[in-house]
Structure formats: structure tokens, C-alpha cells
Amino acid sequence: MTSSLMTDLYELTMLRAARQAGIADRRCVFEVFVRSLPAGRRYGVLAGTGRVLEAIADFRFDAEDIAYLRSLDVLDEDTLAFLADYRFGGTVLGYEEGELFFPTSPVLRVEGTFAEAVLLETVILSIINHDSSVASVGSRMVTAARGRPCIEMGGRRVHEEAAVAAARAAAIVGFAATSNLAAGQRYGIPVRGTAAHAFTLLFDQEREAFTAQITAQGAGTTVLVDTYDVAEAVRTAVDIAGPELGAVRLDSGDLAEQSRALRAQLDSLGATGTKITATSDLDEYRVEALAGVPVDSFGIGTRLVTGGGHPAPGFVYKLVEREGADGLMHPVGKRSENKSTLGGAKRAFRLGAAGTARAELVLPSAAEIYEFERELMDELDRREASPLWTEATVRELQVPLIVDGEPVETPTPAEQVARARARHEASLAELGLTAEDGPDGHLAIPTITDGLLAAAVLD
């Protein structure tokens, strides 16, 4: 199964028309960005970059694909021959996976001929939109959990392959584990599980179910206590496992009220080390509402894997610069009524001071970049004596990922996840947000597209 048909037809018909017009080899720059974030979101989290690189490497049209495309009768043999030989030979730069993004952040840049770059639109957007949707809400959940582990358990609520990618995205933003075995296998993510109501119901008595589970899994297991009566179930479980009982899971009812009662009951039974894990339609708001409540970990499903009400972050793949008849590169952008695009291949920097991010600098042209470098770098030099300015940071956000068709690095899937997780943790720390700030608010930092304004941000 190649990734090449995970593509919209129009990319191929545009290719054909551009080839016939003789300009399919014009050098182009496409950028991936969002125009805005959902209301209340302070930042977004980029995820999927590692999967994009794999999809680009796999992007080949095999004989069966070509036969199918021929059968559509919309492409000529010349275009089909081009596709049969297709291999991406261009250059890709992008934000590191796990990095934060803001409106207009150019999280991925694809440089190449029109022919080679236009074909990648759909598969790149599918991956980046999906994975970033999960990562962006997952990061908020981890913050709301205030250090208590979050376990991804949402696989059953989404497409079976999306489930695996969702577990990967959740791990990147700090989830401690997943229930999904395929995600464990592919990405080395720790897997965890408890038990379902079906297990308890299979037995004639709840006591028999708990005995069987504790016998098989050991006292450290997590038992599900709300199939019949919670208090009765807890007594039974502690009676069987003793105070070594690992954890109890609550999956219904008023979680705050029940958790407090559960904690008191467990303590009264001497099971002071037994943990409480809460599940049941949690999101960042419900987790936030459980601050101070004796819940030790969270199992989070639907709202995580479906992007917390924002299942598609709105990433687009836009031509921003291309070679003209004069052989020079020109910025381009549509002027549509409510969706105009800022032309020009951009460079992006996270500007900060003393470990704190202050602005997202997205510079849309060589002239702006020159102004920025001249003004800001001079400014930084001049102020070097100031303690604030010596700690100033200017991090360039785009790193090379593929150069002339060759991947810069080939980390294993597990390495990709580990690196992205570290990147996310470091970048999030720069925002200085805490759980006390609550899930919603204004954009954490402004996006600045004017090089001359950059210095002002740090004043």
C-alpha cells in the first residue's frame, strides 16, 4: 500500500495541464500553516512531521495505481509516465515535531518543481491536520492534570488507523501511556489497561471476577468498581488483594464526589497506597474541575482523539513563491475575499528572553528577513551588557528535513516520538503557562510578520 493515491484527483489534472503548458518544472515553494487557532486556544502543537516524512518516502505510483489512473481517462500517457517514475527530489524544511505553532507559523515548507510538490498536498495535510488536532488538545489535558499521569484510551472512538496515530500524538504531548497495542508496537509507547464491565458481568459474582483478575494480573492490577455498587466492590477488591491493590477505576457518575468517597473508604480499609483512576468522557475542562480531587490518574478517550471539539486545525498547503517567466522567484498569494494568503517563502523564529517566549516571528520575504537580522541582531549586540538581553533567545524554527530528496535523518519511529516529546516539553515551558491559568485564554504570544517590529517585542 503506497501513499500516492491518498491524493485528490485535481493534483494530477493540474499536473497534466502544467506539463502541457510547459511550466510544470517551475521551482515552487509551498507552505503549510493555519490562518487562526480555535477560540480560547493559546497555542497549537505540531504533530505528524515524522509520519509525513515516511509518506513522502513511500510516495510512489505502482503498476496497479497507474492502471487505475489510466482507467479514469483524465490523464494522458505522458503524465502517467511521469507518475510511474515519480520520486520526490525536492527539499522540505519544517518546525520540529512537538513544536508549538501560532497563526501563520510556516510549520512545513516544501520546495521543488510544481510537478513534484503539488502532488504531496493531500497526504501532508491529512497527516498534519489529524495529528496536530490530537496533540493540540492533548497538551492542554496534560497541563490540566497537574502532573498526574494521563492515559490515552480513545482508539475505539475513531478510525482504526487514526487511533494509532492519535496515540502517537498523545505520547508526544506528554501522555504517559496508551491502551492501543498497535501504537505500543509501532512507536514503543507504554501500554496500559484495566478491565471492562463485560469482564465483571461474565462471572456469576463480582467477587469471582475480581479474584480471577487479581490471580492473573497480581494485586497491583486496576479493578473496575462501578458495575454494580461502588462501595461494595471496593470492599470486595481490598478483601481479596489486600492493601497492595494497585488501583480502582471509576467510569461513571459524579467523579469528584465518588473519588472523595472512594479515597476515604480505601484509606479506612488500610489501602492507603491504592490509586484511583478516573475515566468517562474526560476532557481538559473536566480534568481541570478535578484539581484537588483525589484522582491519581486519568484515562482519556473521545475528546482527546477527536481534537476536543476541533477535529481539524485548518492547516492549508499554499503556493507562496514560484519561478516566473523571467527565471526569478516571485512571491504569490490569492486575493480571495475572506482567505487571502501572505506570499513569499517565510522564515520563522521564536523570540524570547530569559527562557520565556515573547513572539512568533514569521518573516515573509528576503527584505523582511534582512531587516530583522540587521535590526534585531544589532540590538541584541548593543544590549549584551544587560542581564535580560544576555539571555535573549532567537530560535530559528524551521530545520531541514529532506534535502534534494534525501532525508536528513532517519530516526526510528520510537526515536521520533521521544524527540518530539522533548521538543514539546521544552517549547511549552517557554510559554510559562501553568494549570492555574485554566485551559482557555488569549493567544500566548503574538505572531509578527514585520522584521522592524521584532526588537520592540523585547522592550
Add this chain to the structure above:
Amino acid sequence: MTSSLMTDLYELTMLRAARQAGIADRRCVFEVFVRSLPAGRRYGVLAGTGRVLEAIADFRFDAEDIAYLRSLDVLDEDTLAFLADYRFGGTVLGYEEGELFFPTSPVLRVEGTFAEAVLLETVILSIINHDSSVASVGSRMVTAARGRPCIEMGGRRVHEEAAVAAARAAAIVGFAATSNLAAGQRYGIPVRGTAAHAFTLLFDQEREAFTAQITAQGAGTTVLVDTYDVAEAVRTAVDIAGPELGAVRLDSGDLAEQSRALRAQLDSLGATGTKITATSDLDEYRVEALAGVPVDSFGIGTRLVTGGGHPAPGFVYKLVEREGADGLMHPVGKRSENKSTLGGAKRAFRLGAAGTARAELVLPSAAEIYEFERELMDELDRREASPLWTEATVRELQVPLIVDGEPVETPTPAEQVARARARHEASLAELGLTAEDGPDGHLAIPTITDGLLAAAVLD
């Protein structure tokens, strides 16, 4: 790639514990259903059944899977040996794909030993939840379009494999085509495409872009007219293609206002046969708002493939009946505070008269089914003389899909889609809803779980 690890860990640890307790071979019945529909939804549409049957057939643990599971150190060798030999040998019944569902409709029933049935929970729910989410909203969009073709174009907004399944679900509920090539290849769905802004921007002049497209694709192509100035673009396109120009696409701005202006302009240029296709964040409400507006077809993306605000319909997989120590089958159901389950293996019937559905009958026990058959069938017999009652219909909704591990039929993927589309069209017609009823409302028909009430519905 097998489907067997698209599974939550707890299914395997429950299996282990049940095996050790000696009751893993108890006969069980699991049912898939939703507790409710989203507010405003009159009905849901089941999709994914065909994909579920493929996933069950592929559900094998290969050597690599077993090695991975062994590495987790939570399963014993006895359980691993069972998994290595696993092959589903039970029976599956279900609603036909494309059928409507209502709260408690048992859209899928899995009968088998606990061991063989419990493992299928995650992959079944992933598929049914995802595909039904798209089908349920897509059906509303097709109704709102009032016979004008809808094209699925959302692949770039969701996981790349979910994109293909979404196109399949959209085709089932009446979408005319998809932009996704993989969906075209796998399911025989017609593929369509227009052009992107990048294509126009690639050229030095819009006229050159249109000339290239019309030369390559013929005058019947669809040109995108909002890259610069819409009126100017339309003049240019008609100038090049003549009145044979196939269609123009609008992707921004006020679609109603622009469509009217476009229609007037096209007509004034003599292009009276040129169609207008609208895209840009459409959903059933925006399509409804374009009733009476001269738009000839709709390209629908994000809101379709993300389930129109309801990305996960909430299907659950619940143990409803199982063998007890006495060797007899017993209905079971949890009694959790806000999520109790109606026990008992159910049979379901769509009850109607004169081609109109009146109720969803979900009978939770043999006794209820007996009452229903006795009361209602007698009633139908008695009233046969009445013209209304001669047309009464009692359609049993669950059909056998797998019997003792063997699929009842093995339609091709394209046949699955065609059949499901026919089923959906027929079942939707029975509700008697029209676009004039608007997208939202009460549940179209009640769900009745008491056999004695069945006759009353038809009075």
C-alpha cells in the same frame, strides 16, 4: 498489517484472567448500539459493516505480534498460544450497512465464546463509530442539497486512511463522487476534481492558467474563479472555452450573493449551460441556506469528514447475555449510575405502514419477542382487510453476516458500497423527511422495547 493489534490491552488481560478462571469459553452475546443521538439529529446512519467483516477476517496474530505481546510481560504463554491460533469462529448479525439507527438499535451482534468475542471490541467500535459519524451527517447534507450533486472533498482534513473510509461512507449516503483517488480505486467511487489556487498562481497570468487547463481537460472542465477577481476570471474563462465551459468553482466570500451574480454574468455571456459549484466550509446548514440559490453542485469537506460536530456517535460494545454456571444463557447489564445497559440479546424490527416507518422495535428478551410476535402478528392478521394494514411492513433489521466463523457473503468492496447506498436510500425514504423539514428536529421515530406496545404504534 493485521487488524489484531488495533485493540486495547485490557481485552487481552481480561482474556488471560478469564482463561485462568476457566470460564473464557462461556457463550456470550455482545451488542453494538448508541444510548442516544446528538441533539437535533432525527436519525443516524450505520456505516462500516463491510469493513468490520474484513477486519474480523484479518484478525490474526502473526509471529511479530506475538513477540511484541510477549515483550509486554502481562500475558502468560498459555494466552499467547491461544492468540497465535486465534480465528473468530462465532456468529455475527447486524443491520444492513446503510440502514438507519436510533437509540438502542442493536446494529451489530457478536455471538461466540467470551474469548473470541471480547477481542473484537476495539476494532469493531473504531470502524462503526468512524464510518457512521460521516454517514450520519452526510445523509443530512444530501437531503439539504435537494437533488444537486454533492462531492466529498474532505480527505485533507482527517487522517489519511480515515479519509478513504470517509469517502466510502459518503458514497453510501448518496454523495455523487469523491476527490480521493484511493477511495476511487478501492471502492469504485467516481472521482472528480477541479483546480486549486496554486494552479492559477503558478502562471504569470490567470488567462494562461485557464488556457492550459481548458487545453488539457477540455472545455467541460471546472475552473476556479476566485484567485483574483471573480467577474474578470469568468469573462476570461468563457472567452477561452466558449459557452461549453463546464463549470466554475467558488471557494470564498458570500456564496449566495456571488452565485447569483455569477449566474447572471454567465447567462449574459451566453454560457447558460455552465454550472456553478460551491465549496468552502459547507455543512448541511449552509447547504440548506443555499436552497433556491443558483448553485448546481456542492464540494463538501471538513464538516462531512469530521462528523458535523459529532465525530464519534458513541457506539459501545456491551456484553448483554452470557452463559452462567448453570449452562443457560442469562441477560446481563451493568447498573452504573448514568450508563446502565439493557440486558438480553435483542431482535430489532422497523415497523411501518404504507411505506412509512413508524417505530424502531428493539425487543430485549425471548419473552418480549414472543409477546410481540403473538400480539402484533395477530393484530396484523386481524386487520388485513384494512387498506392501511395490508401495506403494513415489519422488517427484521438484523441479518446474518458471519455464521460459525464463515462470512455469509463476500461481496466486493464496490458491491458493498452499492448495496449499502440502496439500503440507505430505501430506509431514508421510509422516514418521509424532505429538505423542507430542515436539518434538525426530534427523533424521526420512537424506539420501543416493549412488545405489547408495538400494535399501539400502528393505531
